[in-house]
Amino acid sequence: MGGPEIDHLITLLAKLPGMGPRSARRAALRMLQQPEQRMLPLAQALAAAAAAVRPCADCGNxxxxxxxxxxxxxxxxxxxxxxxxxxxxxxxxxxxxxxxxxxxxxxxxxxxxxxxxxxxxxxxxxxxxxxxxxxxxxxxxxxxxxxxxxxxxxxxxxxxxxxxxxxxxxxxxxxxxxxxxxxxxxxxxxxxxxxxx
Known part of the structure; x- marks a missing residue:
């Protein structure tokens, strides 16, 4: 379709709840068409959340x-x-x-x-x-x-x-x-x- 990077992106998106292969392809296409407005902010938000978000020691939130x-x-x-x-x-x-x-x-x-x-x-x-x-x-x-x-x-x-x-x-x-x-x-x-x- 468009190289291993795109295939990998679609595969990862398809693993999200409520997102099947067809929805993952559409989402990947939309992000790739405007990477500066859609993909890069998403990548930065994902990295920031992965680094900062943890379970609360009191309640588990x-x-x-x-x-x-x-x-x-x-x-x-x-x-x-x-x-x-x-x-x-x-x-x-x-x-x-x-x-x-x-x-x-x-x-x-x-x-x-x-x-x-x-x-x-x-x-x-x-x-x-x-x-x-x-x-x-x-x-x-x-x-x-x-x-x-x-x-x-x-x-x-x-x-x-x-x-x-x-x-x-x-x-x-x-x-x-x-x-x-x-x-x-x-x-x-x-x-x-x-x-x-």
């Missing part, structure tokens, strides 16, 4: 600050921690503007099929945060999947002895649904409709 801008914000309600499966879910809740407390990113869900065990997730770090004594409520904002429900049940059992209130997101999250693909209104309804876990 991705940011160039540690603690992240959410954990460092003094206006956040430090008595509520919203537990999410991944950073995409955290970003979705922030985009919807429905949670004003802190977060905790588990890094996945328990899964017998994929072999994900409690020690593979950041459950110990969550329990350590709660032991600090500032937390009064933990919201389990996990997807309505079998693995999400299993993880929520396990976490509720682990959190019960701490004395914090444990709630789960309620209506609005469809069975089999992932938080990061839901619209803002559905996320808001789910968080408002949380219930005891």
């Amino acid at each position: 991705l940011d160039s600050r540690d603690p992240c801008s959410i954990c460092a914000d003094p206006r956040r309600d430090r008595s509520i921690i919203c537990v999410v499966e991944g950073v995409g879910d955290l970003w979705a809740l922030e985009r919807a503007g429905v949670h004003h407390g802190l977060y905790h990113v588990l890094g996945g869900t328990l899964s017998a099929l994929s072999g994900t065990r409690p020690e593979d997730l950041t459950i110990t770090a969550l329990l350590s945060r709660i032991e600090e004594g500032e937390t009064r409520e933990v919201i389990l904002a996990l997807g309505a999947t079998v693995d999400g429900a299993t993880t929520a049940h396990f976490l509720a059992d682990q959190l019960r002895p701490t004395g914090v209130t444990v709630t789960r997101v309620g209506q609005g999250v469809p069975i089999g649904g992932a938080l990061d693909v839901l619209d803002d209104g559905t996320l808001a309804a789910a968080l408002r409709g949380r219930r005891s876990a």
Whole structure:
């Protein structure tokens, strides 16, 4: 088509979520037609993000600050921690503007099929945060999947002895649904409709 550099660019772009080979070819062509306006700024932004962005030591969010801008914000309600499966879910809740407390990113869900065990997730770090004594409520904002429900049940059992209130997101999250693909209104309804876990 146009040399190994172009083929390599298309191959890398095609690995991005939601980007197949045809979309990758179109994106590569657009960037290559105006490299100074499209490709070089993108390359610089990618390099800067790769060098600066790290997981927050407190919650697991991705940011160039540690603690992240959410954990460092003094206006956040430090008595509520919203537990999410991944950073995409955290970003979705922030985009919807429905949670004003802190977060905790588990890094996945328990899964017998994929072999994900409690020690593979950041459950110990969550329990350590709660032991600090500032937390009064933990919201389990996990997807309505079998693995999400299993993880929520396990976490509720682990959190019960701490004395914090444990709630789960309620209506609005469809069975089999992932938080990061839901619209803002559905996320808001789910968080408002949380219930005891």
